[in-house]
Amino acid sequence: MRCLSFIKHIALCGLLIFSSLLQANPSEADIRSIFPKLTRIGEPQQNPPVLPVYQLDQLLGYIFETNDLTDLPGFSGERINMLIGLDPQGLVAGLKVLNHHEPIFMHGLGEKPMVGFVNQYKGLSVASRIIVDSRQSGKDDGSGTVFIDGVTKATVSVLVMNDTVLASALKVARAYLDGFYQPPEAVVKETVFQPYNWQALLETKLVKSWPLSLTELDQGLPQELADYPDPELEQLTEELDVEMGELAGQYFYTYLNTPVTGRNLLGDSEFGRLKQVLRPGEHALLVASTGMYSFLEPGFRRGTVPQRLGLQQNGLPVDIRDLDFFDAGMPDLGIPGMQQMRIFRIKAQSGFNPSQPITLTLNLDLARNHLLRDQAQFESRHQMPGELFDIQEIVEVKPQPLWQRLWQDRIPQVVLLLVILTVVSAAFIWQHRLSAHSQLMHKVRWGVMLLTFGFIGIYAQGQLSVVNIYTLLLELTNGFDLQVFLLDPVLFVLWSYVFITLFLWGRGVFCGWLCPFGVLQEIVGKLASWLKIKQWKVAPLWHKRLQKLKYLILVVLVGSAFWSVSLAERLAEIEPFKTTITLYFDRSWPFVVYALLLLGSGLFIHKFFCRYLCPLGAGLSVLGRLSLFRWLYRRRECGSPCQLCKVRCEIDSINRDGSVDYSECIQCMECIVILNNPDQCAIEMSQNKQRNRQQRNKAQQSIEAVQL
Template identity: 30%
Template sequence: MFLFRSLLRILFLLAAMAAPASAQSPVLGQFLGEVSPSELIEGADAFGPIRDDLPVVPVQTGGETVGWAFVTSDFVGTTGYSGKPIHVMVAIGQDAVLRAVRLVKHSEPIVLIGIPEAKVQALTASYAGLDIAAEAAVGGVAHDLNIISGATVTIMVIDDSVVRSSIRVARTLGLGGLAPETAPEGPKYAINAEATAAGDWQTLVGDGTIRRLSLDVGQVNRAFEQVEDPRAAARPIAGAEDDTFIDLYATLVSIPGITDALLERAEGQNLRDWLAEGEHALLVAGRGQYSFKGSGYVRGGIFDRIQLIQGDISVRFRDRDHRRVGAIATDGVPTLSEMDLFRIPADIGFDPTEPFRLQLLVQRDVGAIERVYTTFEMGWQPPAAFLEPITPEPAPAAAIAPEPDEASAKTALWQRIWRDKTVEIAVLAVMLAVLTVVFFFQDLVTRSARATLWFRMGFLTFTLVFLGWYANAQLSVVNLMALANSLATDFTWEAFLLDPLTFILWFAVAAALLFWGRGAYCGWLCP
């Protein structure tokens, strides 16, 4: 434990030294000089000053404002596959139609490795012409979702951030007839920890405690007939139209009454121990031909088929925020092929008393390496029985609520992750210490061929089970590409500290290279 605390203090100092000084300033100012007004709106000749109350800048023609420019990461979370923000500059007209969209900075290793930059830039630019007033009317899903195979998470972040930030700007500025959203009148609510849920599955689904999205083959085929790419309609799913494609269920299982209704006592306690103060958990379960998890998270650590959306926030779940559920305890549960818990971080602003949407991404192969995508959604809101009114404290009026300091938020996030993985870190430290001792005294250890064989087989088995299957701490070239790109741009420790086991393993491998070459990695630590 002393070693863990010491390591945590050292990493905190390193991260503090590497934190950018301009964390509190709008991102817009960093990129405004890289784009000319005429690139954003045809005929524009100047930018006005950045507004004090909103990180947007007027785009002007002859002194007249013809539109507004902003960067998505000033308004919504844009963290991509790399763990760093994807910055997109957007120009929007007075009619709430997007005039130009430019990818100005990213750190995505997948794009750097095998997907041409121009392809991602072109897809980002294709959002020009999007009618934000129409998007606002239907919750941001009025357009077709175009995704580049192999960069699903990256493109989904771009799509989500462009649409949601544009809606927010258009509402705030009153563009296209949109008006700012006002806080709902009436009482505020908190979760009633004493409320209980029904004791059987059918009632829980019927009263809205559990929400259901049931899609059959015919519904999905018809949805793909509506996308722009004609190849999608030409490859329908085989089978009867009423065959189940996916039967999806979801609920906010961190609400105490729902926890007790759905999870065995031990599993419910494990859930409570897993969640820190302010965190919540979503239970997602399903059956049918289509998996809501897919396999992308095994390679990349992100579940790219589902995301949670609540107002201006969206959550894409990572493998470190995921646990499987052994069984659901209530009566009448249907046979489910997938049952999983997803943790909602405390620092994103999620409100368990407010409605949210769970978006499901469905893909269809249209070529050897090409796919077309469409989305389906289910809404969830806590039943009235789980809410209790509270008396709100009066708050001073403000144009915009102050945003938390980005550097502080990132530091708090990785520190929390390290504390949550104290046991795994300790096991890895013991594992590396044993291997180090064996390597330093290998002449003594290898005197017995039989003992050496048994030790090696045992260690490799532990590596496979613990590092590979349990901790998912597989080192890969993607980590190196992300590091190389970060060193060439604005290096920060935070993105790498988010995965403590991988971070420690890379340091161990680097140290071992100095003494024994690549043998420690290739022969012992690669599951």
Template identity: 35%
Template sequence: MRVIFALLFWLVQSLGVMAGPLTRDQVEPFIIPPYALGESVGDKGVWSLRNSGGAEAGYVFETALMAPLPGFSGAPINMLVMLDLEGRFIDVRLIAHNEPIFVSGLGEAPFRKFMEQYRGHSIHTPMVVGTSYGTEGGGGGLVYLDGVVKATASVRIAHESILAATLQVAREKMQGIKSTPPAHPDPDHDEPLTWTDLVDQGIARNLRVTNAEVDAAFSGTLWAEDDPEAKADPEGIYLDLWLVDVGPASIARAVLPDDAFADLQRFLSVSGFDEPLLVIDAGRHGLVSDGFVRNTAPDLLGASQDGLPLALRDADLVFSTLSGVPEGTAMILRTDRRLGFDPARDWVFEVKATRAHGMFQPEIGIVAFTLTHSTPERFFARAAVATPLPPWAEAVRNRATDLILLAIALPALLLALGPGMNRLAGHRRFTVIRLSILALVTVFIGWWAQAQLSIVTPLAILRTVIDGGSFAYLLYDPVSLLVWAFAIAGFVLWGRGLFCGWLCPFGALQEFSHHLGRFLRLPKVEPGALWDARLKLVKYGLLAGLVATVFIAPDQIDTAAEIEPFKTAITTFFVREPVFVAYAGFWLVLGLFTFKGFCRYVCPLGALMAVGGMLRGRNWIARRTDCGTPCQLCRVRCSYGAIKPSGAVDYSECFQCLDCVAIHNDTTRCVPLILAAKGRPLHKEKAA
């Protein structure tokens, strides 16, 4: 009854997780100041985001409801994304997941660390999980996010979920955001220009305001009479401002002498993302107030683009200008292109005119004059709109070396166990060869390539079939998928033996453990034939229990799958909580005395492999009529107990170790062959 109640609890819990979007009380703790949660804007877990002043600042949403891509547990990874109105990630937070490697393996810390990488990046910049392999400039416009060692497939699934959900919100809620890559000065563009050319082509633009116009702007306000100079000279020039973007080298040469141009280039070599803007005022405004401090934001100047403010800052450069350029108060400002500024599109420059009313603690009045500016596109280059590879292709590219080595090694192993089987089994160094292969499997396939197959994958596939989801997540781990392909090929050719006997890293560790036990002359402890047969049924019961868990409590499948010690011994290399290390260690210590006890009696993946082995098309191990009647040598020598007293091979328990093949072909060990050599007729071979 306790088991039934526990299963019912798991079922209710799992249904509750996916019942609907989080409530306001559940979402608010994830919001980081100075932002605040706004109102719900849909039925898919999307909320508006407010800034400290209460204005709309972006959106907050869950990924699982809009992009329910199944993870390796078969369930989606749910994350909370905060996106500003320009399409930049403010934050990405983990809400819930059942990824086995993070649940009780590596822990959630590296998963959360991975998600921190999105902050500040724009959805308009293609992002992939992996490395640029030395591609200069970040890989041609791509942003590469560092994956998590031992969990690359899971973070790829999370990444695709984040992008899919974010793009859906952007399409539905943020149609006005720009989609072109920002411009930056083209270093290859060289064009002779003069100041007159800049003015005639609109590259240098002028904002001219008279005293009368300033008076008109303050007319009817408290400050209408607070500028006697303007009253005295209405036609006088209050503001005669020239604005030119000197980021492009051709434009800068038309304005600055050689020494000033060289200083500017040295500045840009250090601040490569800054766009320099030359401002000159020949009027009495003067650009800055008396309290202005160099290398800070000018208090009387501002800029905006697409209705959003641009951050201006004094470049703190001392310079002169060429003859012919208007004289006056001059300064070079800078603004960061990484924050969204595009100098080739219209933007607005703003100059504030201020007046003070009163002697003590005067009241300050402000009016603004604006100038729209843009620099022709020909002076700039834009990063090519990089198209990321499909996730599966990116995964293949990042694992190319491992895949190539496996693509060579696995077919060679198939040939050795197929056409070359008799030669391999009869080699005088066969045991050394076998152990060497198992060592490579443990180190390369297991610890290095992280391709230890697990029952979690078939169970996730089953859950995906039930839920009607996508199987794309299988492609995110191409190395494991390749090993699965060869394991399935082994089903057809030999049964379970190819994987269980040759390609399972944990199985290899157990075999090494048993050889160590023999070297240390420890006692060998094996159950009798009856108990051996009974214990071999346990793994099928465990497999059935895990399949039932998929239907009854799917969110608990990763916990139930801990019956496998693979994650501890292979995936995390024993760096886990003590209880898991003790469990994996138990099976390896038992292996000193009992040959591969976990594989033979407990492994649910082995049970599935045995079921899959029914696809085997033939009995590939040769037997003779004398095998079993009367010769029992192969049965006695079989460490797996896979040969019946009749001499027939039980392929559901055969690990393809080739020991019986070696005996069958050895004239010094095979009893029928020995008798035949002494003149006794040799019986024909029979099916195994």
């Protein structure tokens, strides 16, 4: 055995060395697939590491691997290594995934959607603002913003890939291509301040005024304004009686980080609050407007990226996102007829330099009819006075981690999840009070379970899996990285809660209340009850034997993970969670048939999969044995003579002596509902009958004594 282990480690080391060599020197076939006209490959460049590619003496571009330039972990915890070709104009010549361990692409959707996703980058410019948004896929609004299609069920993976492509390609472009130079950073002089009113700010060019007339709108579009059935334009022209010299809108904008603009416009307290809201290295841009035509598109949602308004610097797009700053309404700046005011955040990693000229763009996308659309862009240029800044050599700011952006985007989901978990916690803490009202108890549990299935499972994709268990074990073995687990906020919160409650109440908190597939089995069981399908009773001996099967499956899965993660992920398909909850049965027929068979078995044996096959339940059961409390109340008479709770326990986790097998119990609380309701507990009903009989006998004896 030691010899085999030694050989295995030698083989693994050899494989890693071989892989690293391949990564350091991509094959000519891979490079030729991106640059088919190459005749020679130049000497490697090291800062950053790239390979120049030539056709004779003409430079075709640069080839590089993302692992040499970025360190962004994917959903699996491993980086997604891609080979990218960049031509001299900054266009992506091609892209190929060299190595990844993303479970959704390896054993779920397959790699075809991944290939389709990365192929969208071909021909796109690094100077573009590339946003993954399937709703607007393929749209180019002319402002340098390009929308590409995401992959359903693989949100985290494709966002990691997008960040990886853009970060590495921009780093190469700035190092080797003309037009991508990043000037030295400008630092605001905090001591420069002079009180100005609104008019003075305009006169000193600290605030830029940008009037836009109907004539300019009309001239900037290929058709006349009247040819566009746009509600905003129609309302605008009606209000102004179609006088083309009238203003469509007047827009005002300024860089807000400087005291001379921020303090004068917002006041000291609000300017101080703005500085607290902005993270280190971030910038704020204030935009206000008068007139009828808004700088924000209809349906704009607060806190998001505007589509109509854009910002450019040095010919490159700069991402801006609404800060949603004015909680108590817009301040009075003294602007007559002001209609709108927003503050936009500019991220630290955008390369934005406030001392350099900026270009504000108004990007119109108008429907001429149901088939044709026209785009137009209107620009205004402005530069803040140089005396407001100290110019320093640029210090590269580390981009905001992807997990932080994901948490910001999924705050509503996390909040609703926390509400659900709070309800579950309350139900467990006050379970005896709640179970005394059987109808309320059933409504609470079914309400939580339906939210678990619909919101946690289907919408938020919060189905826990045994894969998470051995991912954690491998992380602990290879060096724990918390960011890997933070990439999915819902899973992180849910796992944290389940782990804590394992030591309070055991596995039943998750298995009986918070498992989407478990709820689906409960629904199947309820359907069987409505259809009056006779339930098959598993003999006690076979029931005990079958219960051990899930523990054997758990051992095999965890053991295989240390041998091969890919093998373990394939074996984890014994869980039908991916087929039913993640992919909605949109898989090849063997997976669908398997999942349907498991659900169908639940029509005859309640929660068949949970009881006998679920490796996740087995893993939680092992940890649940360390729970500190035994909350399910039992009476002295339970098991001897009363067997009512055992008979009614659909999961068959109550022993003949009346005790509860907590390692198998899913904490549905039906047994304590029976015990806490005198009209359901057989012991209580028997004792009530006996007391009533005794009272009747005493009453009869009293009557007889009186008669005598």
